[in-house]
Amino acid sequence: MAATAVASPAIAQSSPELKWRMPTSWPKSLDTIYGAAEIMCKAVSDATDGKFQIQPFAAGEIVPGLAIVDAVQNGTVEIGHTASYYYFGKDPTFGFGTSVPFGPNFRLNQAWWTQAGGDALLNDFYKKYNARGLLAGNTGCQMGGWYRKEIKTVADIKGLKMRIGGFAGRVLERMGGVPQNIPGGEIYQALEKGTIDAAEWIGPYDDLKLGFHKVAPYYYYPGWWEGGLQLDLYVNRKAYDALSAENKAIIEAASAYAHVDMQAKYDARNPAALKQLVAQGAKLRPFPADVMAEAFKQSMGLYQELNTKNQNWNKVYGDYARFRSDQNLWFRFTEATFDRFMQAQKL
């Protein structure tokens, strides 16, 4: 038998053949998001009897939370778990990997990535950063954040100092608001002191832990800038290309497994958290129609500017926008009608 000639893989069962380090953008307290990173790593180890081990790290442990793409690009680490839109300052095209204002929801994001242009177009773009992207989780549609005062009309956005991330901040700015960049751990105090008027974080499950409802009770929806916030794994191209075909298949399937698990966790945990928030005084409000309309108009304006200014953006946006348009046409029929009926029942 040819056993001895190919025996080397068997040796490694007692110690890993391959050890990767995976920095993330998350504190461990974001247990659903950091949990997706852990679940992905465990799935890879389980599928290989520990021969391929990936160790996750919280933000800042080995790499700053917002420098994951850089660390993957320059080969400091083999893989990282992050939200691509944190890197929109390098190029706004990164936004598509996570979410752009009025982009697709969870289902459409997943379908665009898997079956339309997403994977191919974005991975072509990620090559410039020596990275291979993999679908790895989603939060679902986020909430629109916490406000000290009610937002009754689009005029109330003028001068509003709001903690809001990258891309959405640009839209808020076009609406007359003042976007602020504040780390998660400092938001509560800034809201309490009135240094800022509003802040967006994630959704009920994560927001409850930080207690924003105690200092800014108006809880708006929907989070139009994050209709389905997708997470990304970035693998260094050289490290990826060096993987065996089995290990490539294993990290791809493990990512899908973590992707399903993360969305399911948010869905399972948000309802109870929302009930608690409301019981503790959170006041749920939909954004006024003129706020939504203006935000939409300003977003589309921004995209048109980017289409003319940025070739990378333009290359992805056409496919993305066409897909979103076709999908929203179809989804308004059976999916939306079924959901609306169910949501109207006393169950």
Add this chain to the structure above:
Amino acid sequence: MAATAVASPAIAQSSPELKWRMPTSWPKSLDTIYGAAEIMCKAVSDATDGKFQIQPFAAGEIVPGLAIVDAVQNGTVEIGHTASYYYFGKDPTFGFGTSVPFGPNFRLNQAWWTQAGGDALLNDFYKKYNARGLLAGNTGCQMGGWYRKEIKTVADIKGLKMRIGGFAGRVLERMGGVPQNIPGGEIYQALEKGTIDAAEWIGPYDDLKLGFHKVAPYYYYPGWWEGGLQLDLYVNRKAYDALSAENKAIIEAASAYAHVDMQAKYDARNPAALKQLVAQGAKLRPFPADVMAEAFKQSMGLYQELNTKNQNWNKVYGDYARFRSDQNLWFRFTEATFDRFMQAQKL
């Protein structure tokens, strides 16, 4: 080195260590559903360098399409891909694995299975059939079928002869309709001749291929009996227990991968198919409000009966209904509002 002592796995790289046969309930023409079976098998083979091979078979090739659970139960095959509700005649509890009328949509089904009682409760039930179930695909919310004449009121359901599957047929019967069991390949002719008045199949992508719109142009939505039709892999318990921990992890992740891929395929393909159907004369109609209300009332009545008559059903239903209720409360806020806004835009 300990190489020679543990060399046997390495030998097998040239020929599979493990070969399973996987009958399915699908003709190959249902390329999205049968495709999920193929993708799952390929993912397992790819992750093991061909050491673990699962061969999919179309319905009837080695096992009749509706006898998958039986074949898994008695060990004729190690694994099968099917929709659990086909077996509701054995026990209606099987319905939860796929879809029951007014059950959860794709997101809620996935969340219930993965993070609430689904996996644990149903796998406890499947033990009676020597089977371990795995999440393996979804069609999304189906359409409500094709009708020769318009349905203007719930009175039009009286006497309606409709091709409709198992559980939904019981509800239709309670509404005065006459459910018919007709294989997919014979529906067109039955509609054309008027032997039946209506038929439900899946959604635009699959329905277009069978051409029902030419003989029954009224295309209703939503498919209230299939708000998110989930597919199942059943693994024979003995075969499952004999798997190594790695292979258990590999089939679990491969199922999740196929699950994501299948829903994404339906989402990506349905919009173009719907456009074609409408261009070829299909007349899209929402079910009248009184039809929906009566179907809901009769479904809840049926569930209450089953709660008192069937212990297995009762054990699952409580958890399922509570989860559905909590979820529909939460989803009406940010998710539904975001989707409704997007669907109302001219994009």
